[in-house]
Amino acid sequence: MSDLNTQMVEQYRNSFLREVEANVEEGDWVKMCMQCGVCSGSCPFGPHWEHPPQELFMMIRAGKREEVLTSSSMWMCTSCYNCIVRCPRELPITHIMHGLATYAKRLGMAPKEQPTMKFAQKFWDNLSKTGRVNELKLGISLYFMNGFSEGVKTSLKMKDIGLNMMKAKRLNPMEAVGGHKCKDAKGLQAILKKAQEIEEGRIANSGYAK
Amino acid sequence: MADVKIGAYICKGCGLGDRLDTAQLAKIATSEGKAAVAREHEFLCNAEGVAMIQNDIDNEGVNRVVIGACSRRAKTDAFNFEGVAIGRANLREGVIWIRPDTDEARETTQEMADDYMRMGCMEVRHMTPPAANEEASRNPNILIAGGGISGMTAALEAAAAGYPVTIVEKSGQLGGAAAGFHRRVPDRAPYADPMETGIDEMARSIEENPNITVHLNSRIAKTSGAPGRFSADIATESGSTRTENFGAIIMATGFTPYDASQLPEFAYGKSPDVVDQMGLEKLVKEADGGAIKRPSDGKPVERVVFVQCAGQRSDKKGHLPYCSGHCCVTSIKQAMYFKDQNPQIDTNVIYTDLRTPGAPGEDFYRSGQRKGVTFTKGKVSEVVPGGSALQVKFKDLILDDDVSEEADLVVLATGLVPNSGVDIDPQVAAKAEEGEEGESAQEAKVEIPVESILNLDYRQGPDLPHLKYGFNDSHFICFPYETRRTGIYTAGPVRRPMDIAQAREDATGAALKAIQALENASLGRAAHPRSGDLSFPSFRKEGCTQCKRCTVECPFGAIDEDEQRYPQFNEARCRRCGTCMGACPVRVISFENYSVDTVGQQIKNIDIPDEFSEKPRILVLACENDAYPALDMASMKHIEYSAFARVIPVRCLGSVNTIWVTDALNSGYDGVILMGCQKGDNYQCHFVKGSEMAHYRMSKIDDTLTQLNLETERVKTYEVAITDIQRAPQLINEMAETIEKIGMSPFKF
Numbered sequence: 001m002s003d004l005n006t007q008m009v010e011q012y013r014n015s016f017l018r019e020v021e022a023n024v025e026e027g028d029w030v031k032m033c034m035q036c037g038v039c040s041g042s043c044p045f046g047p048h049w050e051h052p053p054q055e056l057f058m059m060i061r062a063g064k065r066e067e068v069l070t071s072s073s074m075w076m077c078t079s080c081y082n083c084i085v086r087c088p089r090e091l092p093i094t095h096i097m098h099g100l101a102t103y104a105k106r107l108g109m110a111p112k113e114q115p116t117m118k119f120a121q122k123f124w125d126n127l128s129k130t131g132r133v134n135e136l137k138l139g140i141s142l143y144f145m146n147g148f149s150e151g152v153k154t155s156l157k158m159k160d161i162g163l164n165m166m167k168a169k170r171l172n173p174m175e176a177v178g179g180h181k182c183k184d185a186k187g188l189q190a191i192l193k194k195a196q197e198i199e200e201g202r203i204a205n206s207g208y209a210k
Numbered sequence: 211m212a213d214v215k216i217g218a219y220i221c222k223g224c225g226l227g228d229r230l231d232t233a234q235l236a237k238i239a240t241s242e243g244k245a246a247v248a249r250e251h252e253f254l255c256n257a258e259g260v261a262m263i264q265n266d267i268d269n270e271g272v273n274r275v276v277i278g279a280c281s282r283r284a285k286t287d288a289f290n291f292e293g294v295a296i297g298r299a300n301l302r303e304g305v306i307w308i309r310p311d312t313d314e315a316r317e318t319t320q321e322m323a324d325d326y327m328r329m330g331c332m333e334v335r336h337m338t339p340p341a342a343n344e345e346a347s348r349n350p351n352i353l354i355a356g357g358g359i360s361g362m363t364a365a366l367e368a369a370a371a372g373y374p375v376t377i378v379e380k381s382g383q384l385g386g387a388a389a390g391f392h393r394r395v396p397d398r399a400p401y402a403d404p405m406e407t408g409i410d411e412m413a414r415s416i417e418e419n420p421n422i423t424v425h426l427n428s429r430i431a432k433t434s435g436a437p438g439r440f441s442a443d444i445a446t447e448s449g450s451t452r453t454e455n456f457g458a459i460i461m462a463t464g465f466t467p468y469d470a471s472q473l474p475e476f477a478y479g480k481s482p483d484v485v486d487q488m489g490l491e492k493l494v495k496e497a498d499g500g501a502i503k504r505p506s507d508g509k510p511v512e513r514v515v516f517v518q519c520a521g522q523r524s525d526k527k528g529h530l531p532y533c534s535g536h537c538c539v540t541s542i543k544q545a546m547y548f549k550d551q552n553p554q555i556d557t558n559v560i561y562t563d564l565r566t567p568g569a570p571g572e573d574f575y576r577s578g579q580r581k582g583v584t585f586t587k588g589k590v591s592e593v594v595p596g597g598s599a600l601q602v603k604f605k606d607l608i609l610d611d612d613v614s615e616e617a618d619l620v621v622l623a624t625g626l627v628p629n630s631g632v633d634i635d636p637q638v639a640a641k642a643e644e645g646e647e648g649e650s651a652q653e654a655k656v657e658i659p660v661e662s663i664l665n666l667d668y669r670q671g672p673d674l675p676h677l678k679y680g681f682n683d684s685h686f687i688c689f690p691y692e693t694r695r696t697g698i699y700t701a702g703p704v705r706r707p708m709d710i711a712q713a714r715e716d717a718t719g720a721a722l723k724a725i726q727a728l729e730n731a732s733l734g735r736a737a738h739p740r741s742g743d744l745s746f747p748s749f750r751k752e753g754c755t756q757c758k759r760c761t762v763e764c765p766f767g768a769i770d771e772d773e774q775r776y777p778q779f780n781e782a783r784c785r786r787c788g789t790c791m792g793a794c795p796v797r798v799i800s801f802e803n804y805s806v807d808t809v810g811q812q813i814k815n816i817d818i819p820d821e822f823s824e825k826p827r828i829l830v831l832a833c834e835n836d837a838y839p840a841l842d843m844a845s846m847k848h849i850e851y852s853a854f855a856r857v858i859p860v861r862c863l864g865s866v867n868t869i870w871v872t873d874a875l876n877s878g879y880d881g882v883i884l885m886g887c888q889k890g891d892n893y894q895c896h897f898v899k900g901s902e903m904a905h906y907r908m909s910k911i912d913d914t915l916t917q918l919n920l921e922t923e924r925v926k927t928y929e930v931a932i933t934d935i936q937r938a939p940q941l942i943n944e945m946a947e948t949i950e951k952i953g954m955s956p957f958k959f
Contacts (some may be wrong), residue, residue, distance in 0.1 A: 015556070017584070032579050034564075035587050035608055058608040060585050089576075 002108035009065075016065040025099030027044030029091045036170040039083035039093050049073045053083060053093050056100070069109040074100040075116040118145060128192055136175040216244040216331055217272035219263055221254035221279035221301070229318055235327045235504035243331025244813070247272055254279050263456055267294055274334035278327055281842045282834075282859065295337035295803055299323075299330035300857070307845035308939070309853055314605040318825070318853035321817070325856055327813040336807040340745035346782070347438050349457035350374060350733030352724050355430060355630075355663055358386020358460035358708055360702030362412045362716035364724075368460075369421035373725055376423045376454065377416070378430055378444055384413040386464050388710060392494040394549065397541045397711045401573035404543045404548070407710075433459070434667040434959045436768075437697025441548035449532040452573055458697045460720050461674065461682070463612045463663050465626035465703040472528045473521045476622055481595035482506045485622045486520075486541055494547050501547060504619045511555065515602045516546055517590045518561040520622035531681050534625030538565050541623050542578040549581040549757040558584045558615065558855070560604055567709070569837075593620050606953040614669070628704045630682045631663040634671025664698070670767035674698060680890055681706055687894055689738050691716070691723045694766050696737050696783045699723050712840035731782045739785070739835070739896040740861070745801040746781040747790055753798035760799060765899035787897035788865025792904065797869060806867055809858055813870055814933030816856055818878040821958045826854045826880035826949045830942060831866050835896045837885030837930040840938040851939035852946040854880075863887070863927075864900025868907055871925060872914055878958035881923075884908060884936065885930040894931060901929065918927030921952050 005029070008019055020027040033054065040052030051059060051073040059068050075095040083093040085205065104110040109118055143158070144151030154194045165171040182188060219233045220238035227250075236248040247266055249261045254277065266272040275296045277289050289296065301323050309319045331910040352368050353862045354361045357379030365375045383389060393404035416422050430447040440456040470478040470486045482505035485493065493502055501510035518541060522530045538561065546555040559578075564585065566575045578587065587607045594601040599616040606613050656897035662672040675694045677683035681701045685692045691699045702722035703715040727737045749760075759770040760777050767792060768783035777790075791799045797806045809831075819825040832838040838859040844851070860866055863886030869884050886901035888894040895901040908927040915922050926945065930938050 031582060031584070032576065034575070034579075034585070055608060058587070059607070061586065062606060062609060062611075062613065064609075 005107040005109060008107065016063045016068070017061050018190075019065070020060050020100070020103075024096065024103045026092045027099055029096060030057050030060050032089050032091055034089055036088060038086050038088065039091075042082040042086045044080060044082065045076050045078060049076050053097065056097075058149075068100070069104040069107060070111060071104075072111045072114050075110070075114050076099070076102070077101075115145075119155045128189065129185070130179060131185050131188045132180050133174050134179040136171060136173070137179065214274055214332055214335060215247075215271050216243065216245040216274040216276060217247040217263065217266045217270070218243060218278065218327070218331060219254055219259075219275045220248070220250045220327075220418060221259070222250055223253040223255070224302050226279070226301055226469045227252070229311060229316075229319065230247060230301065230323045232278075235301075235321070235323060238327050239276065239278075239326050239331055239600065242328055244335070245276065245331055246270070246576075249646070250383075255285045255467060256266070263289075264291065265290055274337065276327070276330040276334050278323075278330060281702065281838075281845075283839060283842055290661075291433050292412065292492055293339055294340045295334050297330040297334040297337070299326040301326060303845040304857060305844045306853050307848055310850060315853065321825075322856075324855050328815045328817070329856070331603050332811040332815045333808050335948050336805065336811050338802040340743070340802040342734035342744050343909050346732055349438055349440075349455055349728065351376065351454070351456045352458050352460060352721070353378065353430075353440065353442055353454075353456040354460045354462060355738075356380075356386065356462035356464055356702075356704075357384040357424065357426075358462065358464045358713075359388045359412075360704075360713045360717040360720075361386070361460070362416055363714045364460045364462055364701055365416060366412070367718045368725060369419050371721070371725060373457075373728075374421050374423075376444075376456070378427065378428045378442075380423045380427070380429055384416060384424065384426075385555065387415040387467070387488070390488055390495075391491050393543065394710050395536075395543050395574060396794065397570070399570075399573075400577075401570040404546055415705070415769065417665060426674075428577075430664055432667060433664045436731070436780040437727050437737065438782050441561060445541070448790070453573070457511070457731065458699070458724035460699050460701055460717075460724050461663065461693075461704060461924050462701045462717060462720070463629040463704050465628050468530060468534075468624040468627050470520070470622050470624045473622065476520055476590070476620070477593040477594050477595050477600065478518060478622060481593075481600060483595070483600055483618065484593055484622065486622045486624045487537065490544050490547075490619075490621045492543075493543070494657050501551065509618065511548065513556040513599075513615075513617045514545070514558070514619045514621065515555070515600075515615060515617040516545060516621045516623060517561040517593070517602070518559060518564070519622045520590070520624050521621070523562075525695070530627070530679070532707060534623075535565075535567065535712075536709035537598040537623035539567075539571055539574055539626055539709060541621065542583065543575055544565070544621060545578060545583040546581060546747070549583055553582055557586070558586055560586045560588045560590055560602070562589055562607065563589065565576035567712075585852040596642070615927075621648065626703055626707060627679050628679075629663065630676055630680055630700075630704050631673030632671065633676045633680065634673055635675050664725075666695070666767075667770075668767045669694070669761050669770045670764070674700065675767075683898065685896075686892075688896065691720045692738055694810060696766055696768065696785060697727045698726075699727070699732065702868045732779070736784065736786045745786060745803050746784055747779050747786075747788070747799050747801055749777060749779070749794075749800075750798040751776060753796050755796055759793040759795065763793040763864075763899070763903055764790055767901075785897060787862040787900050788860075789862060789897060789900050789903055792863075792867045792900075792907070794864045794867065797867060804861060804865070806869065809860065809870055810873060812858055813874050813879075814877060818958055821842040821954050821956070824954075826879040826940065826946070826954055828852060828855045828949070829871075829874045829876070829879045829886065829943050830855050830857040830883045830884065831860050831863070831870065832857055832885040832938075833863050833887055833895075833901070833930070834861060836887045836932040837934075840930055840932050840934050843935045844939045847935065849936065849939045851897040851942040855883075855942045862895065862897045863895055863899035863904035864895075865903075866904055866907075868911065868914070871911060872907075873918060875915070875924065875955070876916060876957055878955055880949045880955045882925045883941060883945055884925075884927040884929070885941070886929060888929045905929075908958075918957075920955065920957075923948050 037054045040054045077097040127133050205207040220235050232250045239245040239248040273294050278299040281300045281303040309315050326554040335608045351374045354377045357377045368375050389409050394407045395404045419710050427447040429828050431443040435441045435444045438457050443451050443453050445451045447749050467488050504511050523533050540560050548555040548557050586603040592603040602615045665672050674682045683694050684705050693700050699720040701717040730737050756775050768780050770778045772778040886904050889902040912922045913924050
């Protein structure tokens with residue numbers, strides 16, 4: 001259990017709803033759900049979720065902290081915004097899903113082999129390094145995400161597409177060394193670091209005083 | 211009948227002149243209809259046409275008017291003449307609009323019109339212009355049983371309209387159930403917070419109002435009379451009784467909270483920390499603004515669970531089968547008591563279906579959520595008292611999980627039981643003892659000791675009839691305040707489950723209806739639905755066999771028995787439906803303008819072609835409230851039906867005397883159709899029981915048919931709604947097809 005997790009468990013004891021309200025982006029909307037199920041019915045990935053949004057909200061109210069935070073459900077969200085558009089109570093459901101995912105990851109409770117999470121991390125690392133997405137490196141790192149031999153296989157399978165993209169000047173092989181950057185990559189990293197500090201400070205000071 | 215002088219007027223407008231031989235109709239009116247005057251007119255409903263009729267009434271001594279034009283439902287303002295009996299031969303909607311305009315159809319169409327003309331003349335010949343009830347008297351006083359929200363609202367509204375009101379309240383104070391509330395559910399925007407009940411204010415304005423008299427600790431020991439002349443004995447607890455007279459009565463006796471001790475599974479009675487909603491209101495009142503404490507040890511409540519539908523909406527024995535309508539919003543309100551005091555208190559409302567009637571209800575629900583009240587969709591199976599806390603065991607219906615939650619206090623939403631007096635309907639009781647359906651109804655019935663509220667001295671029983679689940683019968687669809695006792699109106703939860711806002715609205719409506727009833731009674735006119743009708747039933751005493759069927763079958767308990775055991779018609783109680791007339795086996799009951807003869811003579815005077823003419827005759831007796839308008843509307847859409855049908859409107863199918871059907875069959879009709887309204891619990895019958903009675907009586911007609919050696923298919927009884935525009939003509943056509951199949955009646959002479 002991460003330190004932050006222990007601290008949160010202590011702070012909120014039985015009320016996971018309060019914890020979510022204080023720490024999850026748009027989390028104070030969870031209580032407004034009226035369990036109509038329109039979000040679950042509208043989700044294009046609905047049948048593939050372990051817990052559709054409506055159920056996640058009910059689990060939060062029922063205090064099922066462990067089950068919610070370790071669930072892969074919110075990671076399945078594709079941000080199509082169908083649920084937001086249709087929710088009769090106007091809950092920002094997509095944002096809450098991302099908020100829950102972020103919070104679970106921050107606590108170290110997100111499922112370890114979650115591909116969406118892995119991809120998101122790789123994307124972020126790739127981007128934040130130079131301020132520009134290095135598509136070649138990102139692509140290759142994705143091929144090798146699940147081991148070396150699978151990486152080789154995928155690379156060979158995608159070879160023709162890669163070559164055609166190069167011909168069409170959509171992919172630059174020189175990106176493999178260094179790659180392009182934004183003007184002030186150092187400055188960008190400083191900004192991100194500061195933002196991180198502010199965020200952590202906010203988390204540490206948030207929540208209901210008990 | 212020496213002074214009967216019939217004037218027949220035939221309109222040639224609306225295409226009648228083109229389609230029909232109106233001169234022939236006029237001839238029929240004079241020769242067969244014995245009309246003294248018969249005139250045709252190009253446009254009868256215009257000022258000139260109406261003036262022509264009025265002139266004949268004034269100068270020619272015409273006292274019976276037959277108008278051969280449109281349906282009796284059209285142009286009622288134009289064809290409204292004082293002091294004469296009016297009959298309408300329906301030539302437009304009844305004839306030309308439902309028949310094709312072809313040469314082949316011309317003959318049968320004309321025959322149809324001829325018959326309607328004969329029928330019109332025969333009807334008015336046997337009618338007398340109705341005179342007002344001699345019994346009429348005006349008494350502006352209104353008696354209100356019950357001094358709760360509904361009763362007080364009705365009193366204030368009636369008093370504000372200038373009518374003296376007397377409230378009889380059983381308990382020692384005004385306010386009823388709501389007096390026990392800490393706050394009430396809000397009735398105005400933004401519907402966010404509980405608000406003051408306003409009971410004290412209402413009670414004060416009642417005390418200050420010179421038009422309102424209040425009798426506390428009192429009950430009504432006896433009620434007799436009729437609208438405009440009710441007499442009530444008001445008995446106080448101390449034993450004194452005073453008799454007062456009233457014009458109308460409002461029964462606003464409200465409800466009793468369901469007895470939660472019938473719910474052992476929820477530990478009510480076993481643990482003091484399980485309370486019902488009224489119990490929580492009491493706790494909150496006791497806390498007087500401080501922390502709400504649990505009864506067992508006085509510890510401030512930190513976790514409270516609300517159990518919705520406790521012993522309600524359930525078919526288990528001893529439970530209420532219905533939804534009490536207010537408990538969901540009440541629980542939200544009560545959860546707010548806690549949240550408004552301390553947002554840290556956990557409040558969980560466990561519901562299966564959250565019902566918050568009306569838009570304000572939804573706003574209030576949302577406000578509850580915003581305040582942090584948790585709503586869990588689940589079904590509570592058990593509440594287990596433990597050492598320091600109660601365990602609420604429930605099934606989470608969203609997560610499909612069996613859960614146990616700890617609580618300091620459990621509030622049961624147990625619902626309401628109407629204080630509707632004694633269930634007087636012996637038929638219902640008898641049915642409940644018989645069939646399967648009856649058994650479940652009996653199980654669902656809640657046993658509470660009942661004492662009569664109104665103590666009516668009516669022959670049919672001391673209280674207002676119930677419909678279902680012990681709520682007083684009131685006409686749900688058309689006339690919600692009207693009970694089955696004219697001049698006595700119900701308001702509030704005694705009529706159906708409702709909350710304060712609805713009860714206030716209800717009471718206002720009932721007050722207005724009470725005023726209307728007493729004013730109508732003072733003019734000797736009927737109350738709804740034949741509002742303004744001056745006719746009333748009378749009977750030929752020499753012919754009466756004292757069989758009591760009229761007194762038993764009157765849906766409104768209007769008929770008592772006098773000392774000699776003859777029926778005593780209390781005109782002001784009568785709704786003029788004629789169910790008594792249909793019931794009478796010796797046919798001695800009649801109205802001035804509606805009797806066994808007015809319809810019977812129409813039936814007998816239709817021209818019946820012989821057996822070999824291939825022109826059958828179908829008699830249609832249609833309820834004038836639903837089936838007849840449905841046929842009219844069908845004709846407006848030019849939906850065709852058989853030219854062999856002759857439609858006679860009846861006040862209510864309940865007024866159909868079986869003699870009409872037997873006479874029709876004996877005189878050679880090939881088929882008879884009866885069209886009444888929907889019956890049963892969801893009745894649409896304006897007279898509540900009329901259609902049901904007719905169906906019951908007609909279920910016996912098969913014997914008569916068999917005796918006459920006729921096929922049973924020749925008589926059909928249907929429930930027809932006003933919306934059955936396609937179906938009503940279809941039913942007539944089906945009968946025509948049936949007759950084609952089984953052949954003509956052998957009784958044509």
